Amino acid sequence: xxxxxxxxxxxxxxxxxxxxxxxxxxxxxxxxxxxxxxxxxxxxxxxxxxxxxxxxxxxxxxxxxxxxxxxxxxxxxxxxxxxxxxxxxxxxxxxxxxxxxxxxxxxxxxxxxxxxxxxxxxxxxxxxxxxxxxxxxxxxxxxxxxxxxxxxxxxxxxxxxxxxxxxxxxxxxxxxxxxxxxxxxxxxxxxxxxxxxxxxxxxxxxxxxxxxxxxxxxxxxxxxxxxxxxxxxxxxxxxxxxxxxxxxxxxxxxxxxxxxxxxxx
Numbered sequence: 001x002x003x004x005x006x007x008x009x010x011x012x013x014x015x016x017x018x019x020x021x022x023x024x025x026x027x028x029x030x031x032x033x034x035x036x037x038x039x040x041x042x043x044x045x046x047x048x049x050x051x052x053x054x055x056x057x058x059x060x061x062x063x064x065x066x067x068x069x070x071x072x073x074x075x076x077x078x079x080x081x082x083x084x085x086x087x088x089x090x091x092x093x094x095x096x097x098x099x100x101x102x103x104x105x106x107x108x109x110x111x112x113x114x115x116x117x118x119x120x121x122x123x124x125x126x127x128x129x130x131x132x133x134x135x136x137x138x139x140x141x142x143x144x145x146x147x148x149x150x151x152x153x154x155x156x157x158x159x160x161x162x163x164x165x166x167x168x169x170x171x172x173x174x175x176x177x178x179x180x181x182x183x184x185x186x187x188x189x190x191x192x193x194x195x196x197x198x199x200x201x202x203x204x205x206x207x208x209x210x211x212x213x214x215x216x217x218x219x220x221x222x223x224x225x226x227x228x229x230x231x232x233x234x235x236x237x238x239x240x241x242x243x244x245x246x247x248x249x250x251x252x253x254x255x256x257x258x259x260x261x262x263x264x265x
Contacts, residue, residue: 001026004177005054005079008064011140012085012132015170016062020177028054030065052077060177063120066112071119083176084120085169086113086131088162088186088229095160095226099185099233117184128176129184130169133229136250137166138257143202152214154224157196162188162229165244165253175238185237188229191246198247205255 002025006013009029017027030038030051038054039047055061055077063070064085074082090113091097092104105114117129136142141163145151164172164187172187196210203210235242244250 003028003056003059004062005059006030006062007070008062008085010064011137011166012135012169012173013062013064015166016173016177019170019174023174048073055079061125062173062177063116066109066116068112068116071116071123074125075123078124081126081128081177082120082123083173084117084127084129085173086117086129086184088131088133088188088227089225090114090117090131091186091227096228096230097162097186098230101186121182121184126180126182128179128181130172130176130234131184131186132169132172133162133164133186133188133227133231135166135169136163136247136254138254138261140166141251141254142198143206143251143254146199146202146208146211147206149208151199151211153199153211154195155213155215157194157199157213159195159224159226160192160228161195161198161225162192162227162231163247163250164188164231165242165250168240168242168244171240171243172234172238175240179238181237185234186229186231187234188231189242189245189247189250190232192228193247198251201248202251205251 004020004025004027006017006029009031017029020027028038051073059079060081061079062083089110090103090105091101092106094101103114105111120127142151199211
């Protein structure tokens with residue numbers, strides 16, 4: 001039975017694990033507490049030893065933990081393959097991004113991600129780096145923030161943002177783990193849009209007012225971005241058709257899933 005180790009069983013990791021298990025894979029998931037999975041604490045040699053012991057030479061790893069030290073642990077008992085979920089943030093100030101765009105990290109977070117990418121790509125395994133755009137899905141994203149009244153526009157909202165639904169990102173992650181493709185690629189849906197455009201769409205769906213503008217320095221680095229991502233290359237190479245090719249389809253599906261969950265709770 002093929003084995004996957006998922007380092008970081010959060011929003012994307014859990015959905016990727018479900019896809020792999022449906023294919024008959026054995027999946028080991030990690031988290032900080034160990035509740036329902038394997039506990040990983042980089043300051044605890046016992047937990048690092050357990051992590052290393054969970055790897056076989058045939059294991060395929062999905063890595064999304066943005067802290068140093070993980071790759072060193074993997075090197076002690078190398079798996080067959082590592083797929084790393086990074087971020088389009090590593091492109092820095094680039095406004096048009098595709099598979100040929102060089103990275104230009106600026107912030108500490110971006111520099112940390114870029115360093116982890118290099119470590120993964122230099123490891124004794126086959127490796128693929130996926131750089132997702134803003135991840136959204138049921139319970140997470142602009143529609144959730146607008147419903148709670150916490151979302152604010154970046155100035156006039158003319159900045160472009162690319163997104164990817166969590167289920168489509170999980171589909172990319174699974175396909176990447178099953179493939180032999182190497183290198184690094186951005187991941188996004190097919191339709192970048194301005195912050196104002198998607199906010200207006202959510203306002204109509206939710207029956208809430210448009211959010212107020214904020215100064216750029218009041219927003220986090222992700223919200224300040226102005227970036228359009230062309231991720232057609234990785235979709236072609238992994239033979240992926242998106243379930244949610246744009247924010248309109250994706251957000252409508254999120255609201256339906258959230259409503260079903262609420263009605264059964």
